Amino acid sequence: MRAISYMRYGGPDVLHVEEVPRPTAKEDEVLVRVKAVEATKGDCEMRSFSYAVKWFWLPLRIALGVRRPRRQILGMYFSGEIVSTGAAVTRFSPGDAVFGTAGFRMGAYAEYLAVPQRNTIITRPRNMEHADAAAVPLGGLNALHFMRRAAIRPGERVLINGAGGSIGLHALQIAKAMGADVTVVDHTIKEAALLRLGADRFIDYTRSDFAAEGQRYDVVFDMVPRSSYSDCIRILNPGGRYLCGNPRLSVMIRSLFTSWLTDKSASFAFATESMEELETLKQMIEDGEIRSIVDKIYPMDEAAAAHRRVETEQRLGAVVISIGD
Numbered sequence: 279m280r281a282i283s284y285m286r287y288g289g290p291d292v293l294h295v296e297e298v299p300r301p302t303a304k305e306d307e308v309l310v311r312v313k314a315v316e317a318t319k320g321d322c323e324m325r326s327f328s329y330a331v332k333w334f335w336l337p338l339r340i341a342l343g344v345r346r347p348r349r350q351i352l353g354m355y356f357s358g359e360i361v362s363t364g365a366a367v368t369r370f371s372p373g374d375a376v377f378g379t380a381g382f383r384m385g386a387y388a389e390y391l392a393v394p395q396r397n398t399i400i401t402r403p404r405n406m407e408h409a410d411a412a413a414v415p416l417g418g419l420n421a422l423h424f425m426r427r428a429a430i431r432p433g434e435r436v437l438i439n440g441a442g443g444s445i446g447l448h449a450l451q452i453a454k455a456m457g458a459d460v461t462v463v464d465h466t467i468k469e470a471a472l473l474r475l476g477a478d479r480f481i482d483y484t485r486s487d488f489a490a491e492g493q494r495y496d497v498v499f500d501m502v503p504r505s506s507y508s509d510c511i512r513i514l515n516p517g518g519r520y521l522c523g524n525p526r527l528s529v530m531i532r533s534l535f536t537s538w539l540t541d542k543s544a545s546f547a548f549a550t551e552s553m554e555e556l557e558t559l560k561q562m563i564e565d566g567e568i569r570s571i572v573d574k575i576y577p578m579d580e581a582a583a584a585h586r587r588v589e590t591e592q593r594l595g596a597v598v599i600s601i602g603d
């Protein structure tokens with residue numbers, strides 16, 4: 279089968295397409311014919327081994343491979359079709375259209391992927407094609423996790439910093455579905471699309487500082503690694519919640535003190551993934567409450583260009599690699 283692989287850490291050009299043996303499904307696994315996979319910021323970080331949050335470095339290097347990548351085929355979030363199932367598989371049959379996550383074993387940058395049936399994989403929403411479906415799990419699962427954690431009540435004021443990214447675009451739609459009044463912060467070029475998706479107000483981070491506008495919020499959801507922690511806490515109403523998707527060590531420590539010593543709370547988390555959460559997203563998609571925004575679809579041979587777009591260019595939504603012909 280054809281797969282996009284990389285043998286060493288480096289720039290996008292370390293990615294290349296090669297022939298590798300096709301996996302087979304073990305007893306509790308399904309074999310998926312992958313049709314589309316999201317190229318994520320996380321994939322780029324693993325490929326280049328460069329992380330904005332430095333405390334990640336050592337544990338991740340040990341986990342991913344000290345000298346060279348231990349797993350040479352990236353790709354966590356996919357859409358595809360079940361080709362065959364192991365003897366113990368009860369949840370799926372050949373021919374099922376599915377989407378979900380390959381987990382930290384990755385491997386979805388390839389024509390075939392063997393994954394345990396217990397992974398967060400479910401049947402695809404009936405109103406979505408493969409590219410749109412592949413764009414759901416990363417942004418959707420993370421956003422749903424954080425928006426539920428924020429326990430948003432109808433009418434509350436929510437600010438999403440970095441709302442034009444994979445996670446932010448879903449967070450905006452989920453917060454709106456929860457009845458929030460949502461202010462979004464991102465680059466100029468994303469204003470029209472974010473307002474179309476339901477944002478109540480847009481703040482352009484290239485022109486103004488959201489913390490200097492004198493507004494107060496019940497929830498601040500922060501996806502931007504280097505934003506000011508004090509500013510985010512200062513603009514919260516009493517009882518307000520700050521959620522950080524990409525915490526520095528100092529933010530993790532300060533969060534504990536904010537929650538102990540003030541009437542505000544701050545939390546950071548690495549979102550979990552569950553079948554129930556993906557089913558909730560599927561239902562919201564089928565009910566028309568949320569939709570995917572795909573920036574661009576690349577063929578397998580242009581995986582390096584896909585990574586370049588994720589890393590260096592202003593994009594709106596998910597970059598997807600179409601797998602196969």
Ligand SMILES: NC(=O)c1ccc[n+]([C@@H]2O[C@H](COP(=O)([O-])OP(=O)(O)OC[C@H]3O[C@@H](n4cnc5c(N)ncnc54)[C@H](OP(=O)(O)O)[C@@H]3O)[C@@H](O)[C@H]2O)c1
Nearest residue numbers: 440442443444445446464465483501523524547548549592
């Ligand atoms: N906690 C978790 O479980 C978890 C899981 C997955 C990912 N993450 C982390 O969460 C972060 C967001 O992920 P993502 O996939 O949504 O990333 P993404 O798609 O790159 O989105 C980031 C967004 O923030 C915007 N941005 C950049 N600088 C900004 C600034 N100063 N102010 C406001 N907006 C700004 C970007 O716009 P531009 O186009 O202008 O750059 C982009 O629209 C990443 O750093 C990722 O590593 C956390």
